[in-house]
Amino acid sequence: MKKREALFKLFALAICLSIAVPAFVFAQAAPETKNSTMRLAWWGNPTRDERTLKAVEMFMAANPDITIDTETTGWSGYWDKMNTQAAAGSLPDLMQHDYAYMLQWVQRNQLADLTPYVDKGIIDLSDINESFLSGGRVNGKLYGISLGTNAxxxxxxxxxxxxxxxxxxxxxxxxxxxxxxxxxxxxxxxxxxxxxxxxxxxxxxxxxxxxxxxxxxxxxxxxxxxxxxxxxxxxxxxxxxxxxxxxxxxxxxxxxxxxxxxxxxxxxxxxxxxxxxxxxxxxxxxxxxxxxxxxxxxxxxxxxxxxFLKPSMFFSIPASAENPELAAKFLNYFINDIDVNDYLMGERGVPIPSKVREHMSTKVNSVNKQIFDFIGLASQNAGPIDAPDPSxxxxxxxxxxxxxxxxxxxxxxxxxxxxxxxxxxxxxxx
Missing domain, CATH: 3.40.190.10 (Periplasmic binding protein-like II)
Incomplete structure (x- = not known):
């Protein structure tokens, strides 16, 4: 009789676990699927702000499950703001970065290596020559992707x-x-x-x-x-x-x-x-x-x-980012999507993917055509880029x-x- 009661209790416990465990797993997994908001920060001017906000709108229209909160500041106040956020552990998921500060941030372990997102196929670099990526590498790791060629x-x-x-x-x-x-x-x-x-x-x-x-x-x-x-x-x-x-x-x-x-x-x-x-x-x-x-x-x-030809600026993912994969997904869209680049019109510099650059050279207005032509002239009269700026x-x-x-x-x-x-x-x- 006692054996029968014990078996019954074990059976009842198994039934409870079969219900409770999936519920527990679901409860733990739910925040990952619901938390589809990311923060994006950049320094800018009225033209850049307008075009970047349009790119954000286009991305969210194509990905209605994702919300992007934006933060824009002029250059003079941007780094004070980002350093304050870094100290508070509240950096955005994706931030505009600059060659002058890249090495310092890497040495302080404040930026994430983007290589895993490339390996997973979230960021596609297959159409980009390595010469355009080298400025974002430190000790073989990729900490920033150039948003354009600049001089x-x-x-x-x-x-x-x-x-x-x-x-x-x-x-x-x-x-x-x-x-x-x-x-x-x-x-x-x-x-x-x-x-x-x-x-x-x-x-x-x-x-x-x-x-x-x-x-x-x-x-x-x-x-x-x-x-x-x-x-x-x-x-x-x-x-x-x-x-x-x-x-x-x-x-x-x-x-x-x-x-x-x-x-x-x-x-x-x-x-x-x-x-x-x-x-x-x-x-x-x-x-x-x-x-x-x-x-x-x-x-x-x-x-x-x-x-020298310089990455005009980078997008980087802070090491403390709450949603780095969403950031990587938007970064990939920003650099590779033809439609969004039709709207961005090279404001941050001549695009680095060859298909985008070739397409844009036939689409840009006379002002941007001057930039494309100037980068061509600069490339013929440029020396190697110096090492990233030191601490x-x-x-x-x-x-x-x-x-x-x-x-x-x-x-x-x-x-x-x-x-x-x-x-x-x-x-x-x-």
């Missing part, structure tokens, strides 16, 4: 040169001496001035010149990668001479961070603006007049190419911008300013 450039107003009776520059062969002569002649004949060089990030400008000497701004191990300060002094001396002649936009105005629409170039006060090629779309929209693109001038007796580069860039203002506002002498950049630069980068 430093000058955008100029050809109508101003025509009014001054000056021939347009031979983009691949002009020198900084040519640049200074053109700037002075334009001011003397039209009253239009020249913006100080790269006010958002002065390092971008002198980095191009330093590369032409065969050196690099950052050292391979620590500190600065150059000791000869000739080109650095020339970089500021040209601006000071233009300023003394009345041909330079007031630095107190130029160094204020504004939108392209609010800038001195859009207002017609400067004949040129310095930028990365992917920014040309927004500056053209802001200027409301035809513009052209040129490479940065050459230094005397250049030993190497100053220009401390963010602090270095801020210091250079501060010292650049001190030099141009004549709070310190040229020699004092350059010495300060060298001394503080080596201290920061050690």
């Amino acid at each position: 430093v450039c000058i955008a100029y107003d050809p109508a101003v040169l025509a009014k001054a009776g000056i021939a347009e520059p031979d983009s691949a062969n002009w020198t900084w001496d040519d640049f200074e002569k053109i700037a002075l002649q334009i001011y003397q004949k039209t009253g239009v001035q020249t913006l100080p060089f790269f006010t958002t990030d002065p390092k971008v400008g002198f980095d191009n010149a330093i590369r032409q000497t065969g050196a690099t701004t950052y050292g391979k191990t620590k500190g600065l990668g150059f000791t000869d300060t000739t080109v650095l002094k020339d970089y500021y001396a040209i601006q000071l001479r233009l300023q003394d002649a009345g041909a330079l936009i007031n630095p107190e105005i130029a160094f204020v961070t504004v939108t392209p629409e609010e800038g001195e170039f859009a207002k017609g006060h400067s004949w040129l603006e310095y930028m990365w090629s992917n920014q040309f779309v927004s500056f053209q929209v802001a200027a409301k007049r035809p513009l052209k693109l040129a490479l940065l001038p050459n230094i005397k007796n250049a030993k190497a190419k100053g220009t 401390g580069s963010g602090e270095f860039l801020k210091m250079v911008r501060d010292v650049s203002q001190e030099i141009l506002l004549k709070r310190i002498s040229l020699d004092e300013g350059v010495a300060k950049i060298m001394t503080k630069g080596n201290e920061i980068l050690k």
Whole structure:
């Protein structure tokens, strides 16, 4: 009798478990299927914001079970915001990233390796040449996928040169001496001035010149990668001479961070603006007049190419992402889908998948066609990209911008300013 009761209890327990276990499993699995929301963050401008939000809408229309929450910030506040979120453990699932900060974030274990998502087929890189992916690799792992090919450039107003009776520059062969002569002649004949060089990030400008000497701004191990300060002094001396002649936009105005629409170039006060090629779309929209693109001038007796092809920016998945597979799925859509790229129109740079790039070259408007043509010119006049920026580069860039203002506002002498950049630069980068 006791054996029969025991067997009955075991049988009853088995029935309960057969019901309870699947229910338990379902209860545990349900959040994964229901949690179909991801966060996307980028820095931008009105043009980029509009196009990115449209891409998000298109993706959600094709994937109605997925919701994407978006966060957009201007460049000047973006990294403060992302670093704050990183400290709080609240980074988005997919974030726009930059070559300048990639290595630092990898060293702090803040970015996920994207290789597993490639291996699973969630991210398709089969139509992308490795040369476009190398900028996002660190120690063989893929931490970011480039959203476009990019190069430093000058955008100029050809109508101003025509009014001054000056021939347009031979983009691949002009020198900084040519640049200074053109700037002075334009001011003397039209009253239009020249913006100080790269006010958002002065390092971008002198980095191009330093590369032409065969050196690099950052050292391979620590500190600065150059000791000869000739080109650095020339970089500021040209601006000071233009300023003394009345041909330079007031630095107190130029160094204020504004939108392209609010800038001195859009207002017609400067004949040129310095930028990365992917920014040309927004500056053209802001200027409301035809513009052209040129490479940065050459230094005397250049030993190497100053220009390089740079990933315009990346999409990266933070290591703390709550929904990394959703992020990977959207990233794949963003880079490979023809329809969405028809709308994005290369605003972040020339697309990296060959089929998308070939398609876009036949679809883009005249403004974007200029960017495609410029990247072709840049590729013929470019050297290898430098290693990712080292730890401390963010602090270095801020210091250079501060010292650049001190030099141009004549709070310190040229020699004092350059010495300060060298001394503080080596201290920061050690």
